Amino acid sequence: MTTRPLIFAANWKMNHGPAEARAFAEKFLSLTASVEGRRLWFFPPAISLAALSQALQSRSDTLVGAQNIHWEPKGAFTGEISIPMVTEVGARAVLAGHSERRQLFGETDEQVARKTRNALAAGVTPLVCVGETLTERESGRTEQVIVRQMGTVIQALAAADWGRVVLAYEPVWAIGTGKNATPDDAAQIHELIRMELTRHGVSARVPILYGGSVNGGNVASLLSRPQLDGVLVGGASLEPDKWAEVIDKGSRAKVRPSGGYDLVEG
């Protein structure tokens, strides 16, 4: 039997330059052991990709990814960075559609779909984020928003691509606010996402992570829900000991069958 891996993904946002990333890795590796079927992903700022991937290279359970990429491989796009550039310095995954990119930088569903498709074409694993704002939630449009955000990505990919995609449900109102979705809320939307994947005939193997103010105090109750395959974490991933605590408590809450993990990483 194959099963989905348990993924702990750290989004450092605009924190930790190369020297801090190296120091983080050194301390973090002394705090966490490698566990079968558990993947530890890091999304540092682009400037720290090389330093972090080098510092983590002894640990095959880790993976380093870029927080954002342009979909074109090169060209006149001042300030942007391409997929070949980030892979050259060790990135094997990319975030696509993080709510801060959608909200603060105007990233559209179509751009998210292009980034996802081109990352896959370059052999890089996309971690695609979907989620509703507070206004959308309060006006009863959560389901509609998630289905719309997923729809453009589903249309852009072939069914076979889905064995290499990871999704994250990140309610925008829960990101960096200290308000996390309850385990029931999260499980309900994860079920909706899984149903949407099934409805389009794409793989039920896609891991779905939850993100939004996850920390050492709430990770166990969230991950005890079978619908959640891992977490995407900002604030609580910035210090090695706090991040190690999230990973430790979350892993204990999740009973995983051993062997046969079938996500193909970049």
Ligand code: PEP
């Ligand atoms: C994120 O950046 O994806 C995130 C979930 O942040 P935080 O954990 O700080 O809410």
